[in-house]
Amino acid sequence: MATLSIKGVRKSFGSLEVLKNIDIELEDGGFLVLLGPSGCGKSTLLSIIAGLEPSSGGDVTIGERNVNNVHPKDRNIAMVFQSYALYPTMSVRRNIGFGLEMRKMPTPERDAAVKKAADLLQIEHLLERKPGQLSGGQRQRVAMGRAIVRDPDLFLFDEPLSNLDAKLRVEMRTEIKRLHDRLGTTIVYVTHDQIEAMTLGTKVAVMRNGVIQQFADPQIIYEQPANVFVAAFIGSPTTNFLNGTLEATNGLLSLRHGGGSLDLGGLQQDVGAFVGRPVVAGIRPETLQVAETGVSGTVEVVEPTGPDTMVILNVGGQMLTARLGSRDRPKLGQAMTLSVDARAVNLFDPDSGDRI
Amino acid sequence: MAQTRSSSKLLWDVVAYVIMIGLAIICVFPIIWTFLTSIKVDEDIVTREMVYFPTRFTFDNYVKLWFQSSYPTLVANSLIVTGLTVLICLLTGAIASYSFSRFNFPGRTQLMLGYLVVRMFPAVLMIIPLFIVMRQVGLLDSTVGLAIAYTSFLLPLFVWMLKGFFDSAPKELESAARIDGSTRIGAMLRIVVPIARNGLVATCVFVAIAAWNEYLFALMLTTSQGSRTWPVGLQLMVGEFQLPWGMLAAGGMISILPVVILFAIVQRVMVAGITAGAVKG
Numbered sequence: 001m002a003t004l005s006i007k008g009v010r011k012s013f014g015s016l017e018v019l020k021n022i023d024i025e026l027e028d029g030g031f032l033v034l035l036g037p038s039g040c041g042k043s044t045l046l047s048i049i050a051g052l053e054p055s056s057g058g059d060v061t062i063g064e065r066n067v068n069n070v071h072p073k074d075r076n077i078a079m080v081f082q083s084y085a086l087y088p089t090m091s092v093r094r095n096i097g098f099g100l101e102m103r104k105m106p107t108p109e110r111d112a113a114v115k116k117a118a119d120l121l122q123i124e125h126l127l128e129r130k131p132g133q134l135s136g137g138q139r140q141r142v143a144m145g146r147a148i149v150r151d152p153d154l155f156l157f158d159e160p161l162s163n164l165d166a167k168l169r170v171e172m173r174t175e176i177k178r179l180h181d182r183l184g185t186t187i188v189y190v191t192h193d194q195i196e197a198m199t200l201g202t203k204v205a206v207m208r209n210g211v212i213q214q215f216a217d218p219q220i221i222y223e224q225p226a227n228v229f230v231a232a233f234i235g236s237p238t239t240n241f242l243n244g245t246l247e248a249t250n251g252l253l254s255l256r257h258g259g260g261s262l263d264l265g266g267l268q269q270d271v272g273a274f275v276g277r278p279v280v281a282g283i284r285p286e287t288l289q290v291a292e293t294g295v296s297g298t299v300e301v302v303e304p305t306g307p308d309t310m311v312i313l314n315v316g317g318q319m320l321t322a323r324l325g326s327r328d329r330p331k332l333g334q335a336m337t338l339s340v341d342a343r344a345v346n347l348f349d350p351d352s353g354d355r356i
Numbered sequence: 357m358a359q360t361r362s363s364s365k366l367l368w369d370v371v372a373y374v375i376m377i378g379l380a381i382i383c384v385f386p387i388i389w390t391f392l393t394s395i396k397v398d399e400d401i402v403t404r405e406m407v408y409f410p411t412r413f414t415f416d417n418y419v420k421l422w423f424q425s426s427y428p429t430l431v432a433n434s435l436i437v438t439g440l441t442v443l444i445c446l447l448t449g450a451i452a453s454y455s456f457s458r459f460n461f462p463g464r465t466q467l468m469l470g471y472l473v474v475r476m477f478p479a480v481l482m483i484i485p486l487f488i489v490m491r492q493v494g495l496l497d498s499t500v501g502l503a504i505a506y507t508s509f510l511l512p513l514f515v516w517m518l519k520g521f522f523d524s525a526p527k528e529l530e531s532a533a534r535i536d537g538s539t540r541i542g543a544m545l546r547i548v549v550p551i552a553r554n555g556l557v558a559t560c561v562f563v564a565i566a567a568w569n570e571y572l573f574a575l576m577l578t579t580s581q582g583s584r585t586w587p588v589g590l591q592l593m594v595g596e597f598q599l600p601w602g603m604l605a606a607g608g609m610i611s612i613l614p615v616v617i618l619f620a621i622v623q624r625v626m627v628a629g630i631t632a633g634a635v636k637g
Contacts, residue, residue, distance in 0.1 A: 052531045073537040085532035089550040102537025146536070 002063035002153035002186055003028045004049070009058030011044055011210075018044050019210045022058070026203060031180055031187045033201035033218075035194060037233070041210040042190045043158055049188060050156055051075050062154055073102070078147035079156040082163065084139045086131035086146075092118075093127040096145045103150075117149040120179075137168045144176075148183065157189040161196065173199060194234050198222065206230050224268075225346060228353040231282040237310060240288075240320045242281040242295075243350065246274050255281050258316025259297055266342040271356050274347070279356065282346040285310070288322035291339030295320065299330045313338065387612070394418065394605035401601045417602035418610070426581055427607060430589035433499055434568055435614075437585055440503035441510060441567040442560050448507075449514040450556070454544055456515065457522035458530075468519075471512035479509065483576050490577055497579045505577055506567045514563050521555025522548060557625045565615055586611050 004026040011019035018041045026032045034042040047053035049060055051072035060067050067075050078099070086095050093114055094101070100110045118124045121141045131139055140160065147155055157176070161169045177200055180187055191197055197204050198218045205215045206229075214226035225231035231239040244257030246264075253264040253271065262281065271279070288295075297315035304310075309328050313320045313336055322338055330336055347356045393401060394417050396410040421427045455461075456468055474482075486505050487496070495501030525548045533543035549556065571587040578584045584592075590607045593600055 047531075050531070050535060052534065071539075072531075072534045073539070075535075077535060079532065079535050081528045081532060083526060083528055085526065085528040087529060087533070087547055089547075089553075098533070099536035102542075146532075150536075 003061075004030075004032070004154060004186060004188065005059070005061040006045075006049070007059045007061075009045070009048060009060065010056045011041070011048060011053070012056045017210060019048075019055075022210075022212060024205060024212070024215060026186060026188070029184045029186055031189065031200055031202045033197040033204045034188065034190045034207060035192065035197040035204055035233070036207035037192060040207040042192075042207050045207075046079075046156055046158055046188060046190050049154075050077060050079055075154075076150075076152050077154045077156055078150050078152040079158065080143045080147050080160045082159040084131075084143040084160075084163075086139055086142055088131050090130070091127065092123065092129050092131070092134070092142050092145075095131065095142055096127075096149050099146065099150045113149050114145075117145040120148065121145050121175075136164050137172065140164060140168075140172055141175075144179070148179070152185065155185050155187040157187065159190055159192070162191075162193070176200060194236065198234070206233060208233075223344070224355065225282065226355055228280065228282070228348050231346060231348070231355075235284060237285050237321045237323065240283045240285060241348075242283060242315070242318055242320065244279065244281065246271060246277060246279045246347070248275045255279070257281075258318060259295065260316070262295055262340060263293075264342045264345060264347075267345060267347070268343055269347055269356055271347050274349070274356055278350050280348040280350050282348060283320070283340055284344055285321045285323040287341045287344040288320070288324075288338040289341075290324060290328055291337055294337050294339035296335065296337045299332055299334045299336055302330060302332065304329065311336070390605045390608045393601055394609050396602060398602060417606035421603045421606045421610070425593070425603070426589065427586070427610070429581060430584055430586040431610070433583055434585040434587075434611075436499045437502045437506065437574075438564050438567040440500060441506040442564050444503060444507045445511055445514040445563050446556075446560060449511050449518060449559075450549070452511075453515045453518035454522055454548065457519045458527070468516075471515055474509060474512050479572055482509065483573065486573070487576055496577060497583050499583050502574060502577050502583065502585070503567075505573050506570060510563045510566055513566070514559055517559045517562065518552070518555060521552040521559070524555075525551045554625050557622050561618060561622055564618065568611075568615060 004024070006022055006024040009019060009022040010017065022045060024032065034045060036042050044053060048055045049062075051067065051070060055068070062075060062077070086092075087098065090098065096117055097110045097114045100113055105113070114127070115124065118127055121144060123138065123141050123145060126134060126138055126142070131142065134142065140163075143160070160176075161172050164172060173196060176189075180200070189196070189200060198221075201218050203215065204218050204221050206213045206221060206226075208229055214221055214230045216224075216226075221230060222234055225234060225239075228241065232241075242255065242257055242262070244255040244262070247254050247256050247261070253267055253275075255262040255264055264281075295313070295315055297313040297320065299311055300314045300319065301312040302309060303312075304326065307326055309324045309326055311322045311324055311328070311330060313322060320338070348354065349356055392408070392410060395413050395415065396407070397412050397414050397416070400407045400410050400412070456464060486508065490496040490501045490505065493501075495504065529547050529551070530538075530540070530543040533547045534540065538546060569587065570585070571591070574585045574588045575591070578588060586607065590604055590611070593604060593607075
């Protein structure tokens with residue numbers, strides 16, 4: 001187990017800068033999720049931590065040791081790849097024990113360690129098979145077995161669940177969380193799936209174009225997104241953005257928008273300087289409820305998903321998605337009013353996109 | 357409608373079979389003819405009327421060739437030269453093609469193209485410079501010299517072919533091996549080479565066959581019995597006043613044996629290797 005410190009890390013491919021001044025501090029036993037869309041630089045950052053890719057600047061420290069010039073094999077890390085990267089010519093037993101074989105661990109001890117890891121992941125019956133004879137979920141377990149058998153300082157996961165079907169993905173997600181709770185090893189986990197990020201991470205770094213947009217606890221990221229990008233990226237369906245002008249009448253804040261006025265009493269932000277100026281209100285679909293007063297509009301689309309009903313409302317030309325109960329089934333074109341919990345609303349500066 | 361389609365399909369099948377059988381005959385006939393000649397007596401070979409099938413079967417030509425000529429030495433020389441060529445290509449070409457496949461270094465594309473340029477010139481153009489170089493370094497008329505000369509035009513083929521096989525081995529496997537404790541070269545030898553094994557075998561067989569059958573370089577760069585290979589040796593059996601057809605045919609049949617055996621042994625591996633390289637990923 002070890003802490004991870006990343007300071008001012010940059011990476012350029014020719015004139016293309018893919019990582020810009022990345023700063024991250026992760027506590028011992030923490031679970032850091034690097035989250036972002038494709039091409040945001042999260043996998044490159046993971047490769048730099050692993051030592052597979054040299055950085056163009058900055059420092060990576062694992063534990064107390066600066067590892068900038070340390071070979072991957074000497075960093076005492078283990079990595080699970082998106083494609084699992086199991087050695088196709090070797091049996092599962094040899095795949096799991098390969099790292100120990102390379103470190104010249106005697107065979108009896110190695111076999112015992114492989115057996116222990118296989119027990120933990122319930123894959124003892126697969127030890128003599130080749131990777132080609134395994135299903136996706138089994139390969140995933142073998143890849144994890146190969147990582148945990150070495151008892152490393154740091155685990156690196158590069159989108160390990162993205163090749164699995166939806167059901168297996170949920171199972172393996174739980175498995176990884178259980179493994180982290182049991183082993184307590186520091187983990188860096190790359191994903192573009194915000195559900196994985198929210199469920200697994202103790203810290204989440206949301207990335208875009210090589211820049212960390214926000215680095216915080218998952219709950220903070222959900223409740224107080226640093227900017228419009230983070231607000232839009234986290235949550236499904238995505239956050240509603242309602243453009244309007246911030247007004248204050250007798251000390252009470254409200255948002256004047258195309259479809260009327262939205263009461264912002266109870267807003268958690270200090271937005272005094274923006275009164276009278278245009279702002280963007282970020283409203284989570286799940287914070288909207290059918291009510292007598294609030295935001296009014298006409299129903300454009302109704303999408304029942306089973307447990308919920310997604311309703312898209314046209315509010316003065318702006319679309320607002322609400323996640324309502326399964327029994328709420330409004331008719332198309334019907335007028336509807338939704339209440340907004342102002343404590344869950346975030347206001348953003350329309351020019352910079354940052355949270356006010 | 358259906359009938360028209362089925363009769364048109366039948367017609368195409370017939371045409372396809374006729375063409376393929378015709379091509380097969382063109383390919384196989386010389387081999388059959390050589391074999392038949394090799395087991396004929398001299399009276400059946402040089403005749404006024406064409407004798408297609410031997411009137412008497414004899415293996416005299418084989419016995420004479422093997423025991424009364426220098427043919428065994430020629431075959432041994434060919435084996436040595438072929439083995440050396442494959443070995444040099446394997447040791448240098450495997451590392452070179454791995455570098456081309458994995459590293460992005462300045463001049464990489466140009467170097468790869470440079471390798472191809474060598475193949476673009478006719479072999480005759482390379483012989484005189486090679487002759488001069490070999491003479492200066494004292495490698496003229498030696499099996500090592502000939503193997504190096506073969507390497508000069510077979511290595512590009514080797515590197516280009518093997519690069520395709522290395523390209524199709526996922527890079528993540530090496531990354532995993534490097535994290536697991538291997539060096540780069542260790543990851544190549546332990547992980548990539550076993551994966552590309554079929555390709556490696558296929559490439560080696562191609563090089564071996566090319567080296568085994570080569571004639572022009574061997575003719576120019578060898579002068580004595582000690583280093584001459586079988587294609588040159590066979591050709592030199594044709595004298596001003598003699599043309600031993602039977603022995604030449606027997607020599608031809610013996611010389612294709614190693615190629616046939618090699619193909620028989622590695623056929624499955626080779627086909628798997630070629631298709632694996634052809635379909636990337």
